[in-house]
Amino acid sequence: MVLALGNDLLCDDGVGFAVVRRLRPSFSEAEVEFVESGESGLALLELIVGYEAVVIVDALVSGVRPAGSVIVMDSSEFCRVIAPSAHYAGLAEVMDLGHRLGLPMPSRITVVGIEVEDPYSFSPSLTPAVAAAVESAAQVVVSLLPLEPR
Amino acid sequence: METTNRKHVTIDPITRLEGHGKIDIFLDDQGEVERAYFQIPELRGFEIFSLGRPAEDMPQITSRICGVCPTAHHMASTKALDSLFHVVPPRPAKLIRELVYNTFMLEDHALHVYVLGGPDFIVGPDAPADQRNIFGVIGKVGVEVGLKVISTRRRLRGLISHLGGKVIHPVLGLPGGVSKRLMPEELPEFRQIAKDAVEFAQFTLQVFKDIVLANPEYVDMIRSDAYTHKTYYMGLVDEKNRPNFYEGKLRVVDPTGKEFAKFVEGDYLDHIAERVEPWSYVKFCYLKKVGWKGFKGGIDDGIYSVAPLARLNVAEGMSTPLAQAAYEEYIATLGPKPIHHTLANHWARVVEMLNAAERMVELLDDPDIVSDDIRLIPTATPDKGVGVVEAPRGTLIHHFETDEKGLCTKVNLIVATQNNAARMAMSVESAAKSLIHGGVVNDGLLNKIEMAFRAYDPCNACATHSLPGQMPLIVRVMDRKGEVVRELRR
CATH class of the missing domain: 1.10.645.10 (Cytochrome-c3 Hydrogenase, chain B)
Known part of the structure; x- marks a missing residue:
């Protein structure tokens, strides 16, 4: 599953959605599921449980990288990352909770983060630098999938 | 924790609440609570x-x-x-x-x-x-x-x-x-x-x-x-x-x-x-x-x-x-x-x-x-x-x-x-007043203030950054000029 987190009405917070919308037509639904969600925490657990591998695409606010930078993180890094986005801090907990409950958790979770400029204003559009990064982020996601686009 | 001068204690964000939450507590010269309030997002x-x-x-x-x-x-x-x-x-x-x-x-x-x-x-x-x-x-x-x-x-x-x-x-x-x-x-x-x-x-x-x-x-x-x-x-x-x-x-x-x-x-x-x-x-x-x-x-x-x-x-x-x-x-x-x-x-x-x-x-x-x-x-x-x-x-x-x-x-x-904002402000203030004295603010006391807030289950979330998890708890103590005297993180 490729899971986009964010809110497409909050300017750059919608970048994950833009990436999965760009990729969805290139894959059959049976092979890769593209999901958009604004949820986190327990709902996130409910979303990812049962999947073999999950790629999460999300907006990042580190403030130290230029807007539009794309980075890839493995789930093993989450505990060491000091909340670049609230979603990840939740993810480490969610994984822990899932394992403790003995739920079938994905064996691999990778996060593709896109550094954003404005995830706070009400707007359905991305800022130019972030919009320009959608294509490269999409290519990064494709490189993480075990399949080629059709 | 400083015990003199008027202080401004900020709890931001409230742990485990969905979304942003921020409580501000102003202390007077004696370290007693003068006023406490919280902020919710602007729609x-x-x-x-x-x-x-x-x-x-x-x-x-x-x-x-x-x-x-x-x-x-x-x-x-x-x-x-x-x-x-x-x-x-x-x-x-x-x-x-x-x-x-x-x-x-x-x-x-x-x-x-x-x-x-x-x-x-x-x-x-x-x-x-x-x-x-x-x-x-x-x-x-x-x-x-x-x-x-x-x-x-x-x-x-x-x-x-x-x-x-x-x-x-x-x-x-x-x-x-x-x-x-x-x-x-x-x-x-x-x-x-x-x-x-x-x-x-x-x-x-x-x-x-x-x-x-x-x-x-x-x-x-x-x-x-x-x-x-x-x-x-x-x-x-x-x-x-x-x-x-x-x-x-x-x-x-x-x-x-x-x-x-x-x-x-x-x-x-x-x-x-x-x-x-x-x-x-x-x-x-x-x-x-x-x-x-x-x-x-x-x-x-x-x-x-x-x-x-x-x-x-x-x-x-x-x-x-x-x-x-x-x-x-x-x-x-x-x-x-x-x-x-x-x-x-x-x-x-x-x-x-x-x-x-x-x-x-x-x-x-x-x-x-x-x-x-x-x-x-x-x-x-x-x-x-x-x-x-x-x-x-x-x-x-x-x-x-x-x-x-x-x-x-x-x-x-x-x-x-x-709808609940005014009563929540009353709750936070009254909990703060009964639980903070002489400028002493510890984790247990802060949590009790937060408990008053959480009972309402206030939804401070817009979909972004909504996290019912462990975002760091930040407590800022500020003097009269609004300068941060001390910052504590959980």
Whole structure:
């Protein structure tokens, strides 16, 4: 599953959605599921449980990288990352909770983060630098999938 | 912690709440609490964003305001569209909406009881912060209960998704009806979910009784002055003055429990006014006909409260038998009504879980729910519409005005947390005053202040960064000039 987190009405917070919308037509639904969600925490657990591998695409606010930078993180890094986005801090907990409950958790979770400029204003559009990064982020996601686009 | 000079303590964000939350506490020269307040997000940007957009898009747009209660916004907007387009949905459509809505109330309340607010009680208010979370809850009640919560929520959310599309972006509600009917062959599965939901709610009530009510210290804390305010209460009720989450009239009772007002949703502006205090951008709602007296509480102050405690205070009973029995026990233990203890919200929430689950069963037993008569196409010219529902966190009001083409010219939303804002400020301040002395602020004290806040289950979320997890707790101590004297992180 490729899971986009964010809110497409909050300017750059919608970048994950833009990436999965760009990729969805290139894959059959049976092979890769593209999901958009604004949820986190327990709902996130409910979303990812049962999947073999999950790629999460999300907006990042580190403030130290230029807007539009794309980075890839493995789930093993989450505990060491000091909340670049609230979603990840939740993810480490969610994984822990899932394992403790003995739920079938994905064996691999990778996060593709896109550094954003404005995830706070009400707007359905991305800022130019972030919009320009959608294509490269999409290519990064494709490189993480075990399949080629059709 | 510094003990001299006036200080400004900031708790930001509140752990485990969905979304941003920030509490500011000002200390005086003696290190005593001078004033405490909190901030909630500003929806004005959203209201401006909506202007000029087609009103029929509002159920989709408003459901994105919040990653926590999209169904509540979706339903309030849908009802506002019925009113805007002057159309009454056919009965089967109303039943389907109500089914989805009660299912949502139940799953959302379950999240709060077990994950967001419950840990304060289930794990214990004095337990270390790193244990007051879902892991602590599971440690106390067992892994099988954790699995039960997850699987029940999953099935409930499955029902919502089946009828409404994705939980996070529902597409169920249309002016005059719903987009999808319920097929007769789907009934057995849904009835089983509803039946299991009733058992789950009963089980939750038992957990609450065993862990919370069996502990006299917890019950004393619920009753304690630090968590008690005598205010007005408001909530939607049916014709017999029983809570209804989806529809009814707004009933207001005064601090003695006497009915003060009862009105239809379109008249809300005659009763509710908003005020901005100079020290905060939060708009505080109050009862217009009583007036604003500045966080005093009591019968002369127009501050009112919404959410489970308020709903049970405006009620004269519950509409379903198990909820009625639970309500009677609640009143017998904490009453007489109205119950003014903020922390009683948690118990009231469990009573409402039973009510929502039982209502699901009733709705699925209604033969009309499988009818294909689910939409009445509007033909009137739109002008003004108001829709109200009881969100898990309290009364939610959507008000749209449009031009004759149905493009929004005015959008006003009053969310539950705004309705509760003034009383929440009172709660935070009174908890802070009783728990912080001589400038001493430690983790346990701060958590008790937060407990007052969390009992309301305030939703500070817009969908971004909504995290019921362990965001770092930041405490900033500032001097008179607003300079940070010290910063603490949990």
